[in-house]
Amino acid sequence: MGPFVKNAWYAAAWNHEVSADTPLARTILNEPLVLFRDTAGKVVVLEDRCCHRHLPLSEGKVIGDILQCGYHGLEFDSTGACVKVPGQTKVPPGGRVRTWPVLEKYQYVWVWMGDPSKADESLLPDWQVMDDPGWAVVKGDPPFHIPCHYELFNDNLLDLSHLAYVHIKNIGTSAVPDFPIVTTRGENTVRMIRWILDSAPAPLYERFGGFTDNIDRWQYAEAMVPSFNTVRVGCLPAGCGAQAGDHPDDIARGPGGREGQGFEFYNLNAITPETENSTWYFYAHSRNFALDDPEMDEEFRVGLRGAFQDDVDILAAQQMNMDRHAHNPKDWIDINVDGPGLALRKMVGEALASEV
Incomplete structure (x- = not known):
């Protein structure tokens, strides 16, 4: 039983599992992910690990388009960038978490786990019957x-x-x-x-x-x-x-x-x-x-x-x-x-x- 194919879509959740109220934690290919919806209803997928002291971001809360860490309040936008550190005006270098391409189709939320430049919707199964x-x-x-x-x-x-x-x-x-x-x-x-x-x-x-x-x-x-x-x-x-x-x-x-x-x-x-x-x-x-x-x-x-x-x-x-x-x-x-x-x-x- 070997490693995993990276350049592929994987079902991360049913579409109704991902909300704008509560972040959803899900691990795929050994990668801890956190999913939530922004104010436009779009699904965001971030690394489920704060870049400060590595608390899972899924332990935090969604505030509009922002995911706030539940430990020290660092805030991350949909690009994975830390946009606020409470108590200081500047975000330290490295203030970012990883993101993944995401797609909603056939009532699933799909995440591309490999090279983002190779993400291709045609590589999904044809499940129009859904x-x-x-x-x-x-x-x-x-x-x-x-x-x-x-x-x-x-x-x-x-x-x-x-x-x-x-x-x-x-x-x-x-x-x-x-x-x-x-x-x-x-x-x-x-x-x-x-x-x-x-x-x-x-x-x-x-x-x-x-x-x-x-x-x-x-x-x-x-x-x-x-x-x-x-x-x-x-x-x-x-x-x-x-x-x-x-x-x-x-x-x-x-x-x-x-x-x-x-x-x-x-x-x-x-x-x-x-x-x-x-x-x-x-x-x-x-x-x-x-x-x-x-x-x-x-x-x-x-x-x-x-x-x-x-x-x-x-x-x-x-x-x-x-x-x-x-x-x-x-x-x-x-x-x-x-x-x-x-x-x-x-x-x-x-x-x-x-x-x-």
Whole structure:
């Protein structure tokens, strides 16, 4: 488990977590950050360490466009410059804290952790579905804080065969591992797709879609370096012609048309390393049915948070055991379902090498 990719966006917070009233502390890639909003509503990201005696600035307070240190009252503006030292007229040399590029999009606050001149909005995942009125969105709030290395979660999200074992009570069925996966690699993405044809619906599929007979189900996951993952899952009644291509966008309408026969939802995952052995997990769900249904929102919120808590428990136990036994990657064996995760690990390694 090596260092982190710096030249990338990372989810730092949900947009509603950052306010003009209380500074928010969050550590990303071992860097302590403090986030707040100025009077124009713009998010500011500063180093969470006063340049005087290193008290976390998150222990201070927001005063208009200024963040005031809670120890001796030094004041910092949005550029990180110290603009006031109580009791004296001049700010000493070095009176500054570091800042990072920040962007709000898709209801997330994103921070660029590397060279500011390379910050590029096009390197964000395409998650327009978060703002599309044709989809209902439920956010995982608050984000999970997980005691594991972030690449363990990358592996987890690209290996959906684990649904048959970890999630058998909600989103998995025993048939999942029996169907093969197809893995493809793009410029900075890894894509995995699996078709689960003519099989029994998982418990949550019965609950959300009312399915009792067999279904044709798809699992599609696309991971983007370093740690974004878009999962699309859905189903149609078995025999409706679901499998028309190698991408969910290719799904045929089938005999009698697709509309109203099945459903699809997105699981949008932003995995943010905090330290080598701790990770922030931001997730959201978008669905194309029951758009104005608060009860369904709550079903998704409770049901899927419970499912992801199972993942969190697995990953925490995995990391604990790796730490206990001085983990060496050479001790692992690889099986077929590891292909997408191994491809992403290779791409992350290439991104790290390009930054040296």
